[in-house]
Amino acid sequence: MTAPLHDTSTATGTSEPAGPVPGAKAIEGRSLGRIAWERLKRDKVTLAGGAVVLLLILVAIFAPLITALTGQSPEVRNEHLIDPLFSTPKGALGGISAEHWLGVEPVSGRDILARIVYGARVSILVGFLSAFVAVVFGAVLGTLAGYFGGWLDAVISRVMDMLLAFPQLLFIISLISVMPNNLLGLTGTGVRLLVMILVIGFFGWPYIGRIVRGQVLSLREREYIEAARSLGAGRRYIITRELLPNLVAPITVYTTLMIPTNILTEAALSFLGVGVKPPTASWGSMLSDAVTYYESDPMFMIIPGVAIFITVLAFNLFGDGVRDALDPKGTR
Numbered sequence: 001m002t003a004p005l006h007d008t009s010t011a012t013g014t015s016e017p018a019g020p021v022p023g024a025k026a027i028e029g030r031s032l033g034r035i036a037w038e039r040l041k042r043d044k045v046t047l048a049g050g051a052v053v054l055l056l057i058l059v060a061i062f063a064p065l066i067t068a069l070t071g072q073s074p075e076v077r078n079e080h081l082i083d084p085l086f087s088t089p090k091g092a093l094g095g096i097s098a099e100h101w102l103g104v105e106p107v108s109g110r111d112i113l114a115r116i117v118y119g120a121r122v123s124i125l126v127g128f129l130s131a132f133v134a135v136v137f138g139a140v141l142g143t144l145a146g147y148f149g150g151w152l153d154a155v156i157s158r159v160m161d162m163l164l165a166f167p168q169l170l171f172i173i174s175l176i177s178v179m180p181n182n183l184l185g186l187t188g189t190g191v192r193l194l195v196m197i198l199v200i201g202f203f204g205w206p207y208i209g210r211i212v213r214g215q216v217l218s219l220r221e222r223e224y225i226e227a228a229r230s231l232g233a234g235r236r237y238i239i240t241r242e243l244l245p246n247l248v249a250p251i252t253v254y255t256t257l258m259i260p261t262n263i264l265t266e267a268a269l270s271f272l273g274v275g276v277k278p279p280t281a282s283w284g285s286m287l288s289d290a291v292t293y294y295e296s297d298p299m300f301m302i303i304p305g306v307a308i309f310i311t312v313l314a315f316n317l318f319g320d321g322v323r324d325a326l327d328p329k330g331t332r
Contacts, residue, residue, distance in 0.1 A: 036249075039325040046321020052314035060124040063117045070111075072100065074118045075279045078109030086296060094299035102303050105286075106293045112300070115281035116307055122270075122282050123311065126196055127263040131255050133201025138208030139251055143239060145209070146216025157213070160206035168203040169268070175199060176274045189280045196269060200262050208254050215250055219243055249326040256319035260312040267308055283308050 040046055059066065067073060081095055082088065087107045089095030094103030094112070102112040145156040176195050183191045219225065220243070228238050269275040270284030278285065283304045290301035 036325040040321060043321045043324070045317055046325070049314045049317030049321065052310065053318050056120055056311055056314070057124060059117055060121040063121050066117050067111075067114045070101070070113060072111035072114040074110060074114040074281045076110065078104055078111070081109040082107060088293060088296045094297050094303075096299070103299055105289070106297050106300060110279075112286075112303055115286060116283070116303065118281040119283045119286065119304070119307070120311075122193070122276055122280070123263045123266055123308075126193065126200065126266040127259040129197045130200035130204065130262045131258045133198060134204035134208055134258060135251060135255055137202065137205035139212055139244075139247065141205070142209035142212030143216050143243060143247070146213040147220055147235070147239060147243065153213075156209070160209050163203055163206045166203065168199075169265070171203070172196065172199045172269060173272065173274045176269075189276045192274075192276055196266060196275065200265055204258060204262070208251065208258070211250055211254055212247055215247055216243055219246055253319065253323040253326060256315065256322050260315035260319075263311060263315070264308070 081090055081100075081104050083090050089104045089106060089109070091097065095109075096103040100111050100113065102116065104111055105115070141156050141160075145153040172195070176192055179191055179195055181187055181191060183194065186194055225238060225242055228242055233242075266275060267282070267284035267287070270282040271288045273285075273288065275284055276282045286304040287301060287308075290297075290304070294301045
């Protein structure tokens with residue numbers, strides 16, 4: 001005979017619910033931000049790129065402290081370190097020594113490390129602020145075009161098409177060439193930086209504006225937008241509380257990919273001689289000066305070139321990783 005089954009019912013005939021398993025973890029929901037962060041933590045390449053980006057930002061912020069610790073200045077000339085016959089630094093590898101860790105410039109003898117550090121300030125400043133200008137214009141106008149549609153969408157879209165077809169680099173060169181030396185209380189390099197930030201940002205907003213417009217066209221037909229309308233929500237509430245929070249991810253991704261492009265644009269303008277003026281340090285102007293001495297002093301060209309390469313590569317790797325982490329359909 002088989003053993004009788006034990007009755008787990010109580011006196012009233014109802015079964016007792018099973019209690020929680022000892023040591024079991026409660027099921028916990030995860031927000032989209034937490035999911036993105038967990039994906040980001042698993043991507044070592046993205047973390048390395050982000051670490052380099054953070055280091056560059058800190059270098060740009062604390063440039064005066066760094067040069068004070070090394071005892072060098074980006075504008076002080078050390079002509080005694082230059083060979084008077086060839087105008088090149090004395091010693092090997094462009095004059096690298098215990099005092100000048102990356103050597104000195106030809107002709108002037110200015111410390112290259114100090115100029116690289118201060119050049120990072122210019123590149124980071126132009127890259128971030130011009131991206132901020134582009135994001136503000138692009139997010140606002142793209143949202144308006146996508147949500148309201150009609151004639152407003154047509155006008156904004158045609159403006160975007162026109163700006164995308166406009167020769168941005170030529171316009172910046174011509175504009176900077178005719179700008180006065182004094183503008184809004186700024187002089188010299190300050191004027192050129194302001195013009196570069198505004199013009200690069202102004203010509204950059206159509207790219208992000210198109211992305212935002214496409215996202216809004218899709219989001220405005222979602223059920224939660226229709227539910228908000230049916231409950232009497234106004235246009236301002238829907239745009240600020242329903243649409244914009246869902247645009248943070250694509251805007252963040254595109255901003256991280258826009259910054260290195262802006263840095264390259266600033267370097268190109270300085271290389272062509274229409275960016276910041278000497279003695280203000282800039283990676284592009286350093287490359288321009290190095291063209292004359294690339295055979296006799298190759299380190300003068302290699303060092304700023306490597307700085308630009310590492311900066312752009314770090315931002316691109318970080319931007320790609322952020323894009324993958326924020327992709328809701330991604331499997332990483």
